[in-house]
Each structure stands twice: as structure tokens, then as C-alpha cells.
Amino acid sequence: MKKSKWFWILAAVAVTLIVVLGSVWIFFAFGGPDPWPIFGKRGADWVRVEYVPEELITFSPDDGDLAVRGIVVNDSLFLVNNERPVPENHVFSIENYKETDVPMNRAMHEDYSRLSAAVKEETDDNLYVMSSYRSFEDQRVLFEEDPTVAAEPGRSEHHSGLALDVYVFEYAGAGFLKSDAGKFVNEHCHEYGFIIRYPKGKEDVTGFPYEPWHIRYVGQPHARYITLNQLTLEEYIECLEPGEFYRYDGYVVSRQPGPDLWVPEDASEITVSDDNTGCYVITFQEE
Ligand SMILES: [Zn+2]
Numbered sequence: 341m342k343k344s345k346w347f348w349i350l351a352a353v354a355v356t357l358i359v360v361l362g363s364v365w366i367f368f369a370f371g372g373p374d375p376w377p378i379f380g381k382r383g384a385d386w387v388r389v390e391y392v393p394e395e396l397i398t399f400s401p402d403d404g405d406l407a408v409r410g411i412v413v414n415d416s417l418f419l420v421n422n423e424r425p426v427p428e429n430h431v432f433s434i435e436n437y438k439e440t441d442v443p444m445n446r447a448m449h450e451d452y453s454r455l456s457a458a459v460k461e462e463t464d465d466n467l468y469v470m471s472s473y474r475s476f477e478d479q480r481v482l483f484e485e486d487p488t489v490a491a492e493p494g495r496s497e498h499h500s501g502l503a504l505d506v507y508v509f510e511y512a513g514a515g516f517l518k519s520d521a522g523k524f525v526n527e528h529c530h531e532y533g534f535i536i537r538y539p540k541g542k543e544d545v546t547g548f549p550y551e552p553w554h555i556r557y558v559g560q561p562h563a564r565y566i567t568l569n570q571l572t573l574e575e576y577i578e579c580l581e582p583g584e585f586y587r588y589d590g591y592v593v594s595r596q597p598g599p600d601l602w603v604p605e606d607a608s609e610i611t612v613s614d615d616n617t618g619c620y621v622i623t624f625q626e627e
Contacts, residue, residue, distance in 0.1 A: 386565065386588035396602045401612050401620055410610065414447040416559045417613040417621040418500050419577055422547045424616050425494035434473050434501045443473040445501030448533065448557035452504070455532035458524070465508040465521040470553070473501035491548075497537065502557045516553040526552055530567035533559045537573065545572045559611070559623070561589035577615050594622045 399406065401413055414433065420426055433446040444452065456467040474482075474496060482490035490496070497503040511519035517526060526536055537556035538548040558566065558573065565588055566576045580586070580595035596602065597619050603610060607624040615621050 386586040386593075389585040389587045389592060391585065391604050395604045397605050398600045398602050400599050401601060401614070402599065406612075410608070412611045413613070414611060415445065415500055415613055416447045416502065416557060416611070417562065417573075417577065417615045418502065419573055419616045420495065420497040420500055421574065422491075422495050425492075426499045426616070428476060428494065432473075432499070432501050437469075437472075442469050443501060444469075444504070445473070445557065447559070448502060451533040451557065451559070455525070455529060455534060458528065458532065459508075459521050462524050462528075463508075463520040465519065467521060467525070468507050468509075469504050470507050470512060471498060471505040472503075474498040497554075497556060503537065504555050504557075505551075505553050506555060507553060513553060522552060525555065529555050530563040533557055533563045535563050535566050535573065539570070539572065542572045545574050561591040561593065562621075562623070564589060577617060577621070580621065582619055590625060592624055592626060595619050596622060 399409070399411065406413055418426075418432075434443045435446050435449070436442060437444045437449055437452065459465060459467045476493045476499065479490065479493040479496050479499065483492055506525060507513070507516055508519050508521040511522055516522035529536065534555040534557050536552060537554050538546045538551040540550040543549055556573065557563075562576065565571075566573065569576075571579070577595070580593065582595050582597055585592055585594045592604075592607070594603070595615065601612065601620055601622055603622060603624055604626065606627045608627050610622065610624040613621050613623075
């Protein structure tokens, strides 16, 4: 018996729908915006790695010869908030950025340079720094001027030199987001190792209102992981279980209590950061 024309029309509609919806799904799952809020976070999953003890070697963050061994010690994952103030005796590595008199943590000079170059290239705007490193004394002055906007001395991330309040000509503060540069920084700073430290909707976690102008350096792969999973630095450090190893984006990350730290023998490009919660975050690549 011959099938009716309605059968063929319905079949054609069904096939077309499957092809169109399938293509839309493939686009957003694999080629769409990153992160895509509904279809999940592309490339933002890590896998736990197990090493047998014989594969591991140990060192201490206090060893004097770490630089000789190619191990970088910085504070890129140093957490600062109301619960975890900066100990007043903690010394950060602060240096003026390039030929400017803007003091920044040494750890982020290269990546900040890449970010500001990208802003210039994409938006033709010059990215400026309103506020970078602040001493306890600087913060004391700001806090006494207006305790409703400035954090108490010790509780500002600016003490680390890893936080920057950025702006472009005519667009500063909350207005920064209205500029192309502000949009670019908010959408892409994670590609350069920075995060929006006080995101919208996470005020109860960070203790700070949304600040689209305040960027914080954490380096890779942390910036990508935090942003694509819509985490805060607090939540990220919390989800790194002490002693575990996580492989992500070509890196391995491990948070360990110390004083002895463990990495596999073939680890390279090793970076260690005190996280200000009593642990160290170790980041490395495998040869
Ligand atoms: Zn700030």
C-alpha cells in the first residue's frame, strides 16, 4: 500500500527538526559562547590523577634553592577576605609595572601586559589602573574616609598587589561595564589569568558587592576553571581537596598542607602559592 503524502510531509518536518535542533545543540555545546549558561561549561571539568608514591618527589616552599630548580614561589592563589585577612608581616613581591609608577605583584606583570594589549587591540581603548597595590597605611586612610566602601586594613585584596581596579577614559567604576573595554575585560580576562573577583550573585560568598572593575590575578589554569565554572576564589580553593591532584587544561593542580610538598618526578613549570588557609596550591605541567 502506498503511504499517504501526509506521511512524507511529517517525515520531512521531523528530519528537518532533528537536523536543525541537532546543529543548534552542537553549536552551543562545542562552538558557542564560553561559558554558555544553559548548555554547560565547555572544557571546565578536571579529572583526579593518582600517583604511586615512587613517582613522587618532595620539596619544601622554604627551601632556598627552589629558583635554581625552576620552581616559582608566588602568591597568585593567596586568598584575602573578611575571614582571611592578610597577616601584617606577610611580604608580597611588589614592583612597579614597566616604566610606570603603578606598583603590582611581580607575578602578574606579563599577563597584565597581555591583557591590556588585547583590550587595546579589540576595543582601541587604553586600559588604566585606578588602584593597584595598597599598603596597610593606604587602606587605613581609605577606611577612615569611608568605611562603607573601603575594606578594613588587612581585609583588602589590594594588599597582595594581585588586585587591580581598572578603567578606561570616561568609564570608571560601575560605568566601566558600559564601555567596550569593560565588556571585553569582563568576558575575556580569564583568558589572561584574571578573574572578576566579586561577581554578581556571589555577594554572600565574597562579602563584597559586584565590582566589574576589580580584577584579580590567579594565573592559569585557575582563572579559566573559576570563570567557566562560575566560582569565586573562596569556592575554588574550598573544592581543591588537600592532598589530591587534579588535571585540567594541560596542567595539574594540587593543594597540600605542607611543610613538605609532593609533585611527580616529571613535573615541570612548577609554581607554588600560599593560599592563606594553611595550605599551598601547587601548579605544574607534566613532561
Ligand atoms: Zn578593588
